[in-house]
Structure formats: structure tokens, C-alpha cells
Amino acid sequence: MKETRSTCPYCGVGCGVIIESDGTQITGVRGDPDHPANFGKLCTKGATLHLTAAPGIARQTRLLRPMRRLQRGLAPVAVTWDAALDLAATEIGRIVRTHGPDAVGLYLSGQLLTEDYYIFNKLAKGLIGTNNVDTNSRLCMSSAVSGYKLTLGADAPPACYDDVNHAQCLFIVGSNAAYAHPILFRRIEAAKQQNPAMKVIVVDPRRTDTAELADLYLPLQPGTDVMLFHGLLHIMLWEGWTDAAYIAAHTSGFHELKALVRDYTPERVAQICGLKHDDLFQAAQWFATSAATLSLYCQGLNQSSSGTAKNATLINLHLATGQIGRPGAGPFSLTGQPNAMGGREVGGMANLLSAHRDLANPVHRAEVAALWGVPDVPSKPGKTAVEMFQAAADGEIKALWIVCTNPAQSMPDQALVRRALQRAEFVVVQEAYATAATCDFADLLLAATTWGEKEGTVTNSERRISRARAAVPPCGDARHDWRIAVDVARRLEGQLRPGQPSLFPYETPESIWNEHRESTRGRDLDITGLSYAMLESAGPQFWPLREGEPTGKARLYEDGVFPTADGKARFAALPWKPLAEPREARFPFSLTTGRLRDQWHGMTRTGTLGRLFGHVAEPAVQLNPQDMERRGLKDGDLVYVTSKRGSIVVPVQSSAALQPTQAYIAMHWGAEYLSGRNNKGEPLAGVNALTTSAHCPTSKQPELKHAAVQILKAELPWSLLGMAWLPDASALTVLGELRALMPDFEFAACVPFGRDRSGVLLRAAAHEPPAPGLIERIEGLLGLLTPDTLRYEDKRRQQRRSARLVRSGDESTLQAFLLAGDTRAEGWIKPLLQDALPAGRYGRLLLMPGAAPPVTAVAASPQVCTCFDVREDAIRAALLQCTGSEPHRLSELQSRLKCGTNCGSCLPELRRWVQTVPPIRVAA
Known part of the structure; x- marks a missing residue:
């Protein structure tokens, strides 16, 4: 077994990890005890990284080779790398010659490595001649x-x-x-x-x-x-x-x-x-x-x-x-993404240049042009993220090159974003995961490497630069992001600057980083004293770290001198302004979005693990209990959440964490997990169908944290629930095929589940039953078209139920079921499957329509601790026996159940339980 030190690819904390690998397979991961960001600790997401890299998951989710879509609406076909790179260079070159360099836009990601970022920035601003290069860090930092x-x-x-x-x-x-x-x-x-x-x-x-x-x-x-x-x-x-x-x-x-x-x-x-x-x-x-x-x-x-x-x-x-x-x-x-800061360091945004230089400054442009060996860097401001997609929707930008990000899920105002992707003449998506929603809009898909396969550097929230290292070779025929960009750039040079020396002579990430390092000389983030060798020998380092200095600076401005013309910090006299979209009579709720504890962004990686859905299993909109009562809503009711840009249907959930007139939906629920169609038959695309692209006039960052919405009960009388345990080798493929059917319903949600097994869940609702054949197709995907499947159908009532039991030792367990047209029995059938309860005694009772179970089936209570699968009922029972002060009771609870002793992500919730569950009082 080999061990490789690297960095976690999730949030901006920048935790060090030790990757365990065997040949071409990542087999484990643990926190690096020597890394100064985390000292060996990892959260639920970081601690399961190795599971997301399992070969079975990779085969079902990874983009393993370049692919070309010969015609929009058709499935893409595999092509060679030479053919893919030639096509990218030919089409981009054609658009530049026909419409000018500003007809091209590059949209990058805070999850790229610094070396990747540097090449794309140079390609756009130094070779193509456009400042239309921005990043999802625009939505973040x-x-x-x-x-x-x-x-x-x-x-x-x-x-x-x-x-x-x-x-x-x-x-x-x-x-x-x-x-x-x-x-x-x-x-x-x-x-x-x-x-x-x-x-x-x-x-x-x-x-x-x-x-x-x-x-x-x-x-x-x-x-x-x-x-x-x-x-x-x-x-x-x-x-x-x-x-x-x-x-x-x-x-x-x-x-x-x-x-x-x-x-x-x-x-x-x-x-x-x-x-x-x-x-x-x-x-x-x-x-x-x-x-x-x-x-x-x-x-x-x-x-x-x-x-x-x-x-x-x-x-x-x-x-x-x-x-x-x-x-x-x-x-x-606190930086949102693992290398949003590294992207800013190399100037990988529409208003920046390398080493914190400003695009608007002619001296800065001249410095970068001299470093790159080009006549000049264009002075025209580039399009930022929201502006870039607006320009594509308007036909101004003809080519979009999207790298390591998923705007068809993450950008606000999804109707606009999808119009942009459909109208652009040429869309390149450079991605590691074929399951990302944006892949559906690509004319050309370029297969990229991801965590555990990449080499380079990242910078975390505290300005500390760490190495990302490869533990295994690329999956399939995937290539590194910087390598793809260099290969396209060299082909473009033949069209845009023939006969001149290449601007892209790089053959290693280190050669790119060395050029970036030189660009920082004399700047506020000067790292001329840093090298790959130093990162290898001394570990992660703060910037600035100037030539001749032994270490970087942990804290800035200790001398009271600031990087301004007079050395003084400046107060900002900026008045308060109301929200871009305040609540009003028609839209009386304030919708905000945010993170779930165990998920990351659009869930292309975390969403492959059923265990990470244990804490929050399905999408929901949360409301204050008073608002629920006033509107006659109960947990699980479907509601329309509608803004001025779109509408989605989602279950409602009571939450005392919210004040009246507030609503909350997690940012992760895109069209891959939450979908449907409106009364015009148009598809709906997750939470960002609702959010506004109104943005700060200075930073151009959109107001994703607030949209005014209306919330009304959805009367969708026909409902469906299907669940199944599936072979690991096919579960994610089945999940993808079920998701392709989601727009056939007014509401649909599709998620994985299962801690150590692979399960899929499809929930749907509609005004009318779906077209003939759709239910049978869903049953087939759930494994319910076998001879041993129990089945009931009432065509007059438009109901259909099926169930399949499998023998396990001396008992039978439920392998799969479908409730269509009447899902009242969910309360007792779902736990039979999900918690693997004995089900043989139920037999054909599984096909009963009613909500009351023929025999008591108790569902497991909600999960609190993901690491050890500790649930609310176990915590409550243990706390009744724990006495003493709150800290002592928490310590005793942890000792009894192990919850909160690994990653610690559940500790705030455990403290809440300690405060609310008193110990049993024993009479003297």
C-alpha cells in the first residue's frame, strides 16, 4: 500500500489528507496529523473521499474519454483526444476570426489548482485576446x-x-x-x-x-x-x-x-x-x-x-x-472553495491580472504583457459570471468553455443560464463527472482528472499554500486540466499567431508554478522565496514569502502599514441599501439558501454516497412553524415555491431555526435531485430556478442569499414512491436513468440512500397519472419486473403497487417496492426496506393501500452522527442515563455511543440534545 500526502478538494479550510492507494485504486483516506490546517481531523465529507473514488462509482459517474455531440439532442459519441482538441481549437479559432475575441467566454472553478487557473487565464487574456474569463468564485468570494x-x-x-x-x-x-x-x-x-x-x-x-x-x-x-x-x-x-x-x-x-x-x-x-x-x-x-x-x-x-x-x-x-x-x-x-484564493492569485477573473494586479491599471497590464511576451493585454473589461451568461443568452458570446463547474445547477436564474447554453454556437464542458447537469448542453466534453489524480498547489482561507498530489494515475483516458488547456492553446497559436514562439512551453505543473511565482515579485503576495522543493521539505506555507525569507507571514498589517498609496487603510462610507428584491404582498417570504452538513456544492461527488444522505435524506423547503400553521401545512406536504423567475414544487418542513416570513432551501438541490415541470410543460431546474441574478455593482456577486417568494400548497393528487436496493455496480446508473424521467412529473425527487449498501429512492407527484408505459419503465429500473414480484393494479382508481422480497438467512427482507397512485402506506413500508426489517410475515399485505400497518413496523429515527450511524432515539435513551453538568453529560454520551468522537460534525446537534433531554431523576 502506498501513502500520498495531499489536500482535501472541498471547502477553503484546506485540510491535509493522507491518501492510501493500491496500484490504480484509492483505498482509504485519513487526516494528515502534520498539516497545520487540520492536524489530522476531517469532516464527514473529507473522511469519505476514498469512497467517492471507488472503481464502481467511477465507472458509473466519471467522464472517462472525450466525447462529441454530432447534433444537439443526440447522445455524445466518443472521439480521440486529437480529434477533440482539434475541434476545440478549430471552433474557437473560427469564432474569434468571425466575431472577434470577445465572442468567447471561459467560465472556470475555485476547485481548479493554481497551475490550471494560470494557464486558462493566460490562454484567454494573452492568446485569444479577451478578458471574458471568470469563475464560480464570482458566486463565492x-x-x-x-x-x-x-x-x-x-x-x-x-x-x-x-x-x-x-x-x-x-x-x-x-x-x-x-x-x-x-x-x-x-x-x-x-x-x-x-x-x-x-x-x-x-x-x-x-x-x-x-x-x-x-x-x-x-x-x-x-x-x-x-x-x-x-x-x-x-x-x-x-x-x-x-x-x-x-x-x-x-x-x-x-x-x-x-x-x-x-x-x-x-x-x-x-x-x-x-x-x-x-x-x-x-x-x-x-x-x-x-x-x-x-x-x-x-x-x-x-x-x-x-x-x-x-x-x-x-x-x-x-x-x-x-x-x-x-x-x-x-x-x-472564510473562503468557500478549496482554491478560490489561488484563482485570485493568478488573476483568473474578468477584472484581475496575475499577482493581484488590476485589469484597469495600464501599468499592470504592461507588466503582465512583458512577463508573457505578448504585445499587450486587452483593456476592455471582461464579462463576469452573470454577465457572461447574459451575453451568451443575447447572442453576443458565441463560444463557452466551462471547466470544473456546473452552472446548469449553481448559477442563479436558471432559465437565463439554460437559454445561454442552448443559444451558444459552441459549448465545451471540461469535467470529471458525466453526471453534472451542464454536460447535457455540451457540444464537446473533455474528460478531466480530479482529486487523487492531480498535481499542483492550492491556497486556503488563511493564505497558506499546500500541495495537491496524485496518488493514482488518471481514471480512464482523462487528462489534467492544465494539460488540456496547453494542448488547445498550442493548436490555437497556429491560427492566431503563426510562426511565433509558443506562449505555452510547459510540460509539468511545476514549470507553470515557477512562472506564476515570478509574476508575484514585489507584489503584496510575493512568493519568490517559495518553491515546490520547500513545500515538499517544510510543508504548507503562508504568503507572502519573499526571496531570502525563511517563512511566510501568518498575520498581516502588524506594523499598521497597508498596501495603499499613503500606507493607510481607508474607511468606506457606504450607506445601507435595501435588498434588490424585497418581500411584497405577492411574494411575502424571504428565501435564503445555504449548505447541508454532509454535502458539497452540486453533489457530483458527495451525491454518489448514500451514507451522506443519512442526515438530510431528501429536498425540502423549511418554514417557521407559525407560518406552517397559518397556511394549514404539515410536514411533507407539497408546496409551490415561486419567485419572479420560476417555480418549483418541493415538500415543506417545519423548522424553529427560521423566523416568520422566512424560508430556506439547501443550495445543493439542483435538477439532478429535484425536478419537474410547470403548467406550461416547461422543465423546472432545482432551487436556482428561483434565485435572482441581481448583483453587487462593485463585486458583481449575485444575491443568492435572498429572493422574494410565494409559497402555496400544491394539489397534486396522484403520487408515487419507489425504492430499491441495487447492486453497487449499477445503482448510480439506475439513479441517472430514473432522473431522466423526473421531468415527466410536476414534482419529482430522486436520491441515493444506504450506509453500506446502494439504494435509490424516487418520489413523484402529478395532477394526472403519467403516460402509459412510464410506470412499467420505473418498475424495470427498480428490479420489479421479475417473476417473483408481488403485484396489484386497479386501473379504475389509477393505482399500482408492487413489491419484491428476497430471502436473507432465516428471514425475508424487502428488496424493492413501488406505490403508485396511493402512497399512504409509505410510513410502514419504507422502514421495512430502508432499515432491512424482517418482512416475510407481510406477504401480500405489502400491496394494501392503507396508511395503517398490518403489523407494527417502526422506522429508525433520524440520523445525527454520520460516522457511526447514531440516531436520535439512541441519543435520547443514552442521555436519560447521563448525569452531571452539560459538558460531563456530553462526554458520557460520546463514551457510550462514540457519536461526535470522529469528525465532530454532529457536536452542535449533540449539545442541543444534551440541553433538551434531562436525565432521569431517581428518588432518594
Whole structure:
């Protein structure tokens, strides 16, 4: 067995992993105890990485060779790499010559390695001659970038993870770190345990698991963050809690900001934000007077039409109180993706150039042109993500090259995105997974390598550069992203600059990285003192790390000098603006989106594992219990969730975490998992059919965190539920075939399940029964067309039920079932299959229509701990026996059941159980 040190491909924490492999197969993964980001810990997603790389999953989900679609609407066919690369270069070259370079757009990903990013940026801006190269980091971190540059002068988070251990006040705003950055949250929990006096303030409209750790929770109204931050500064000024000496010595622009916040009185702020007057004063006091205050923030600030203002006005608080440039103090944006920061470092966005240079700066353009050996870099601003797809929908952009991202799931306003993909003359999708929704729109599919196969570097949230290393060779005939880009670029050079030396002489990732390193010389992120050799010998390193320096800088601005013209940080006097789409009478709910604990983005990787659906099994929209009661809704009812852009049907679920008039749907549920059609017969495409492409005017980041929606009960009388255990070798293939049938229903959801076996579930509803033959097709996919299948059909009532039992030892268990037209029996039949309960005694009773079970069948309670499959009923029973203080009871619970002792992702939920389940009182 071989062991390879690498980096996790999920969130921006950047955890180190040790990959275990045997020949061409990854067999295991564990946290790297020597990596400074995680010290050996992994979350549920990272700990199951090896399972997502299993050969059986790869055969069913991976794109194993390049493929070409000869005609839209037809299935793609395999082609050779030479044919695929020639086609890409020919079509892009034709479009450039016919329509100009700006008729091409490249849309990249924060999951690419830095070396990949560098090549694509150079290909677009240096060879094709367009700045239309952007990335899904535009949906993630662009507001944080704009906020840093506007105030501190550079896109450089000034803090590091170790600051959590030095902070006396943590201000967590717009971040559910417990789900989005779980390993960093473990550090926060440990720091709080070590220092109970540390104050934790959590600001979020939704009471998330992160808020469970808070000493003070501020449930502000959506979109009112700028109002809150100005209000806190108003109080700080009134109470004398600002640092006048720091302001005078190290900042500019405070006079204008002071004049602005005069009108943000506590009374006004409390009313608009929906907060208590006393809580505002408490938050302001803790933030300003703490010995060290650290802010942690993420998409709640970034994904907003006021994203830059939210970020900048939070940084204002740090500058006004001198809470920056020392251990435990500073504004710290948490990066959403594993290498969003690396992409920014190489300038891989429409408004940036290499090494944090600005496209609008002619000196910066000249520096990059000289480095690349080209006459110039185009000065015309490029299209950012939303603008790029709008331009394609309008016919302005003719060719789209999409790399390692899934805009047909992740972009807002899916109707617009899909029009763009359909109208573009030539769509290239460079992808590792054939199951991504965007693959359905590709004229050319380029098979790319993925985690465990790639070589290069990534940069995490704290500016620490780590190596990603290959443990196994590429799967199938897949190639590395940088290699594909270089090969297309060389072919394009023959058309666009014939007879000239190649701009792309690279044969290794290290040769690319060395050029990138040189581009940083003298810049704020100077890494001229860093090398692959140093990363091998000394491990991950912070930037900047200049030539001659032994190590990088963990914290920035300790000397109070900032990368601005006068060396001073700048206050941003930006007024509060309402949401781009406020609630109104027709759309009375505020919809927000966010992460699930055990899933990642569009789930092309995590969605291959049934065990990661144990915590949240199916899509749902959550509402406050009062809103449910007022509308006569109960858990599981189907509702229409409708915005000005689209409508979806989804089950509703009660949640006390939400305030009245708020709604929540997880961001992961795209058309691959949640689909249907509207009353016009048009297909619906997951949660982002609802979200708005309205965006921040500075950062161009869309307001994915808020859309005004209407929620009405859906009367869909005909329903269907099908479930089956399937052979591992075919489960994901069957899942894909079932998903292809989902648009035939007004509502459909299709997900895997099963911890150690492969199961599939299809749920659907419609006004009328589906076309003849569709039910039989579903039965065939579920393995219900065998001679031993029990079957019942009532054509008059339009009902059909089938079930199949298999012998297992001395007992029979349910292998598959279908309830069509009447699903009332779900409550007792579903647990028979899902929990592998003895079912032989049921026989033909399985075909009964009623909801009452003929024999008691108790479903397993919801899962809390994914690592050890610990469920709510076991936790409740154990806690009844656990006595003492809350920390002692939690420790005893963990000792009894092992829950929370591995990755720790379930710890916030376990603490909630400890608080709500008292021990049994034994009489003396």
C-alpha cells in the first residue's frame, strides 16, 4: 500500500489528507496529523473521499474519454483526444476570426489548482485576446475581495486560523461555519472550551448550528447587515469605544464615515434589523472593548447585492477599534472553495491580472504583457459570471468553455443560464463527472482528472499554500486540466499567431508554478522565496514569502502599514441599501439558501454516497412553524415555491431555526435531485430556478442569499414512491436513468440512500397519472419486473403497487417496492426496506393501500452522527442515563455511543440534545 500526502478538494479550510492507494485504486483516506490546517481531523465529507473514488462509482459517474455531440439532442459519441482538441481549437479559432475575441467566454472553478487557473487565464487574456474569463468564485468570494481592496488595499485576509486561540471575542456573521467549515469550527469549539470567558457573537437570520455556540445571537432581518455595522459603530462612537490613536495614525476617511453613521441610531437600527436595543449595545461593547476581536464571515455577507458594502463596513469596525494586525484580532473572510484564493492569485477573473494586479491599471497590464511576451493585454473589461451568461443568452458570446463547474445547477436564474447554453454556437464542458447537469448542453466534453489524480498547489482561507498530489494515475483516458488547456492553446497559436514562439512551453505543473511565482515579485503576495522543493521539505506555507525569507507571514498589517498609496487603510462610507428584491404582498417570504452538513456544492461527488444522505435524506423547503400553521401545512406536504423567475414544487418542513416570513432551501438541490415541470410543460431546474441574478455593482456577486417568494400548497393528487436496493455496480446508473424521467412529473425527487449498501429512492407527484408505459419503465429500473414480484393494479382508481422480497438467512427482507397512485402506506413500508426489517410475515399485505400497518413496523429515527450511524432515539435513551453538568453529560454520551468522537460534525446537534433531554431523576 502506498501513502500520498495531499489536500482535501472541498471547502477553503484546506485540510491535509493522507491518501492510501493500491496500484490504480484509492483505498482509504485519513487526516494528515502534520498539516497545520487540520492536524489530522476531517469532516464527514473529507473522511469519505476514498469512497467517492471507488472503481464502481467511477465507472458509473466519471467522464472517462472525450466525447462529441454530432447534433444537439443526440447522445455524445466518443472521439480521440486529437480529434477533440482539434475541434476545440478549430471552433474557437473560427469564432474569434468571425466575431472577434470577445465572442468567447471561459467560465472556470475555485476547485481548479493554481497551475490550471494560470494557464486558462493566460490562454484567454494573452492568446485569444479577451478578458471574458471568470469563475464560480464570482458566486463565492468576489465581495470579500472587493471589501478588502476598498479598505485595506489588497485582497489579503490579514488573520490566520491560530487567531481563534487568541481571540477574546469572536464575531461570526453570515457564516454557518459548523456546516460550511466544520474543521475550523472544531477549533472554535476547542478555543471556547479552553477559554470560557471568550465571547461568541453570531449574526444570522437563521438560527444555525453555529449559533448554538453563541453567547449572543443576533437574528437580524435579511439584507440589513450594513445597517447593523453602521449602528454598532454609532454606539461605539457614542460610548467612546473607538481607538482614536489608531484611527489617526493608520487610517483615512474616518470623518466622512462618522458623518454617515450619525443617522444610524440604535432605535432605527433595532427597528430595521429586527433586533433588541440592549443586544446592539452588548455586541458593540464586546466587539470594541475586547482585548482581541476576530470576525469570521462568509456567504451571508458575500452573496448580496450589497456584498462589497457589507464586507467593507464590517472592516470599518476593526479599523475604528484597532482590532487588526495582532494575534486574535482582525477581519477574516472564510473562503468557500478549496482554491478560490489561488484563482485570485493568478488573476483568473474578468477584472484581475496575475499577482493581484488590476485589469484597469495600464501599468499592470504592461507588466503582465512583458512577463508573457505578448504585445499587450486587452483593456476592455471582461464579462463576469452573470454577465457572461447574459451575453451568451443575447447572442453576443458565441463560444463557452466551462471547466470544473456546473452552472446548469449553481448559477442563479436558471432559465437565463439554460437559454445561454442552448443559444451558444459552441459549448465545451471540461469535467470529471458525466453526471453534472451542464454536460447535457455540451457540444464537446473533455474528460478531466480530479482529486487523487492531480498535481499542483492550492491556497486556503488563511493564505497558506499546500500541495495537491496524485496518488493514482488518471481514471480512464482523462487528462489534467492544465494539460488540456496547453494542448488547445498550442493548436490555437497556429491560427492566431503563426510562426511565433509558443506562449505555452510547459510540460509539468511545476514549470507553470515557477512562472506564476515570478509574476508575484514585489507584489503584496510575493512568493519568490517559495518553491515546490520547500513545500515538499517544510510543508504548507503562508504568503507572502519573499526571496531570502525563511517563512511566510501568518498575520498581516502588524506594523499598521497597508498596501495603499499613503500606507493607510481607508474607511468606506457606504450607506445601507435595501435588498434588490424585497418581500411584497405577492411574494411575502424571504428565501435564503445555504449548505447541508454532509454535502458539497452540486453533489457530483458527495451525491454518489448514500451514507451522506443519512442526515438530510431528501429536498425540502423549511418554514417557521407559525407560518406552517397559518397556511394549514404539515410536514411533507407539497408546496409551490415561486419567485419572479420560476417555480418549483418541493415538500415543506417545519423548522424553529427560521423566523416568520422566512424560508430556506439547501443550495445543493439542483435538477439532478429535484425536478419537474410547470403548467406550461416547461422543465423546472432545482432551487436556482428561483434565485435572482441581481448583483453587487462593485463585486458583481449575485444575491443568492435572498429572493422574494410565494409559497402555496400544491394539489397534486396522484403520487408515487419507489425504492430499491441495487447492486453497487449499477445503482448510480439506475439513479441517472430514473432522473431522466423526473421531468415527466410536476414534482419529482430522486436520491441515493444506504450506509453500506446502494439504494435509490424516487418520489413523484402529478395532477394526472403519467403516460402509459412510464410506470412499467420505473418498475424495470427498480428490479420489479421479475417473476417473483408481488403485484396489484386497479386501473379504475389509477393505482399500482408492487413489491419484491428476497430471502436473507432465516428471514425475508424487502428488496424493492413501488406505490403508485396511493402512497399512504409509505410510513410502514419504507422502514421495512430502508432499515432491512424482517418482512416475510407481510406477504401480500405489502400491496394494501392503507396508511395503517398490518403489523407494527417502526422506522429508525433520524440520523445525527454520520460516522457511526447514531440516531436520535439512541441519543435520547443514552442521555436519560447521563448525569452531571452539560459538558460531563456530553462526554458520557460520546463514551457510550462514540457519536461526535470522529469528525465532530454532529457536536452542535449533540449539545442541543444534551440541553433538551434531562436525565432521569431517581428518588432518594
